[in-house]
Amino acid sequence: MHYRPRPEDQRFILDAVLDAPARLRALAPFADVDAALQVQVLEEAARFVGEVIAPPNRDGDEIGCRFADGEVRTPPGFRAAYQAFVDGGWPALSAAPEDGGQGLPTVLEAILYEWMSAANHGLTMAPGLLHGAYACLKHHGSEALKQRYLPKLASGEWLATMCLTEAHAGSDVGQVRTRAVPQADSSLRVAGGKIFISGGEHDLTPNIVHLVLCRLPDAPAGPKGLSLALVPKQLPDGTRNAVHCERIEEKMGLHGSPTCVMRFDEATGWLVGEAGRGLAAMFVMMNAARLHVALQGIGLLDAAWQKAGAYALERRQMRAPGATPASRGSEAADLIAEHPAVRRILDTQRAWIEGARAVAYRSALMLDVAAHDADPRARERAQRWCALVTPVLKAACTQQAFHGASECLQVFGGHGYVREWGIEQIVRDARVTMIYEGTNEIQAIDLLVRKVLPDGGAAMSALLVELRDTLDASRDADADVQRRLAQLRYLGTTIAMAAQADPKLPYEVADDYLRLVMLALLAWAWARIDAAKASDAGRTERTGPAAAFRRWVLPEFEMRHGIVKRACEGLALSHAAGPRP
Incomplete structure (x- = not known):
């Protein structure tokens, strides 16, 4: 049960939801990167990941790395797979042509690494820092260091x-x-x-x-x-x-x-x-790494969903509750995929995957806008998006990867807890993503304390208004998203005021606030996905996840909003009452 990329899913998000081909062609370096070229790159990347990167994954987990006399030997098949990765030119996908790169958009590289993480997280860790190291040296290295090291890093040599x-x-x-x-x-x-x-x-x-x-x-x-x-x-x-x-x-x-x-x-x-100024130089690398870790989370969740979905379509148990009389004698009626509890798990995780992809791919697009757009205001907006959304993606996508993969393991019952099916490996591998490249708690503090509150929430408010303006208020679903975006804008002001009375409060509610931002971003993404269904060949497949998002995911927004709001109001009441006798 190797992971298999499904490039049609990515094409739908890029083309129908984000209008990526047109946005990229408006940037000078990508004027010739049309939709046909993007399709060609994605199709070949999908084939490569499925046929070359995925197969050694099992040995990577069960045999692992070996250490002796100061040297490390990687698992069987890893060297050959990595060399094929280099020979295929994949490390150089988005590197500058002058450094031996192909100069393609960042979003294509983002999708490649999402797929690779899903197929073989252990192997993908090896080149996972190449992009960040390349960017760090490109921006801050001396000419001598650039000449010596950039081409080697760009190529993956x-x-x-x-x-x-x-x-x-x-x-x-x-x-x-x-x-x-x-x-x-x-x-x-x-x-x-x-x-x-x-x-x-x-x-x-x-x-x-x-x-x-x-x-x-x-x-x-x-x-x-x-x-x-x-x-x-x-x-x-x-x-x-x-x-x-x-x-x-x-x-x-x-x-x-x-x-x-x-x-x-x-x-x-x-x-x-x-x-x-070492931290300033390294933050270039860390920010790139944090987006890649978010993509790891999306990829790992997709891998878990693929395994659980395939198993649910094979495993037969008792007849599904609510089966119609006509289906009672059919073979499909006793598949666990027909059981509401299993369907809820699968559709909920798929809702996260689809929505998170839209937000993450938009972030990758914004990296190129920030670097190449001729309009300085567009570059500023793109930089604001990346600064505010990157910590949200890193924390929320990795948290969902671990907990969502655990839910997918539940679909297997006892079979998921043994090694045969490989789902337990995904749960174990996903756990560290919540820790490295800055723990998720650090991401939440970075977002709220360091980026939202210093300007009184102005930058976050501007970002939310920008999202609001992409929606159609005449559609009920879009109007609901706009209401939530407004609630989030006002909440930033509420936290800023409460923090003046208790500086510890933002640290206490930072995790809830970050989760709120991610849920709002997902709501925006699903509004866009729903609006694009007319051009979606897989719209029937997305009906269940769309309903699951509204029923099982989005209600968390009210819960988190209530937690933060009550914390702020409770603080105000305690101060109004004065010290206890």
């Missing part, structure tokens, strides 16, 4: 890591102790240890480009004193750098991806960007 976390410094990167001492030849000597480094050592490529958060001599304490260094496994003269993998972690899931404990023993490196 070399892989990259992001080395932030230390044993004592997880989310609080300001405590990083890894030091870097400048040398007379403009290089650095980097010393320290990093943990939880995905792909810190492996046998997929001859060189690994480590981007290491470190501290220069006399740098101030805290995050403002951090710099970023490029530290390769192999130096330009071909010798091995003083970079060592001490061990790989034994993990709950993702056995096909080595999570390494790294040691830098006065290793040679070079500064990326300005001294003391």
Whole structure:
């Protein structure tokens, strides 16, 4: 039961819901990227993922990576699959032509990685940071570093890591102790240890480009004193750098991806960007990584839904409740796919997949608008969208991936809890997505405390108004979405006022607020999907998920809105009452 991409689903979202071909052709670099080319790329990517990336997934989980004498051996089939990935030019899909890339839109790369994560999450972790490392170096690297490393990263000939976390410094990167001492030849000597480094050592490529958060001599304490260094496994003269993998972690899931404990023993490196501005440089990489993690969540949920849906169409049990007299003797009447409880699970997860795709693909489109649109106001709006929506997607899609995959496992009953069907692997693999690249709680705080409240909610309000203006108020469904967008706008003001009385409140309700934003975005997405059904060849297949979204997903909006509103009102009442005697 390998994962099989269904490119017709992506084409519907891109063409009918987002009008992506026209939006992309309006950008100078993509003037020749018409719908036919997009179809060709997606069809070939779907074939490649289904035939090459998916098959080694089982061995990746059951055999996993092996560590001996400082070296890591990836699971059987991984090296061949990765080499096919490189030979096919897939790493270079959206890289600039001057760096050896194909210069295609970001959204096509986003879909490719969504599919790859669904098919083989462990293997996809290897190139998962390539785009972010490429973007980081493209924006902040010196000309010498760009000439030496960008073409290799663009092609995937070399892989990259992001080395932030230390044993004592997880989310609080300001405590990083890894030091870097400048040398007379403009290089650095980097010393320290990093943990939880995905792909810190492996046998997929001859060189690994480590981007290491470190501290220069006399740098101030805290995050403002951090710099970023490029530290390769192999130096330009071909010798091995003083970079060592001490061990790989034994993990709950993702056995096909080595999570390494790294040691830098006065290793040679070079500064990326300005001294003391390491976080600014690395945030380019982290923001790209967070969108990719959201896509991992969507892909993993789709993989779980595919398995559960296929099983439900084979598994026979008692006759489904409510079966019509005419169907009682039919073979379909005893399939568990006909049971309302199972149908609710499958349609609800499909509702999340379809809606989240529309939001995520729009975010990928906005990345290209922000980079290439001739109108500065359009670029500003696109940058606002990406800043506000990226943390929402990362947190909400990964949370739904884990909990939704667990629901899909439930469809299998006891068979889901054993390894034979592969659904339990998806549950295990999905769990870490809620943690890495910034925990979901950190994403919620980033959204509300750092991005919404500082301007009194003005940027978020402008984004919601922009979404409102894409809807048709004469349609009841669209009018309902507009009402929810308005509620969310007013709630931002309410939280801002309450925070003046209790600065802790935004941190307490941040998770609820982020979930509210995601539900509003999903409501907007499903309004667009419903409006596009006239041109949807698969509209019958989407009828169940559309109903499930309205019945089983959207009501959570009222619940979360009530939680946040009561927290703010309760705070106001307690302050009005004064201190207790």
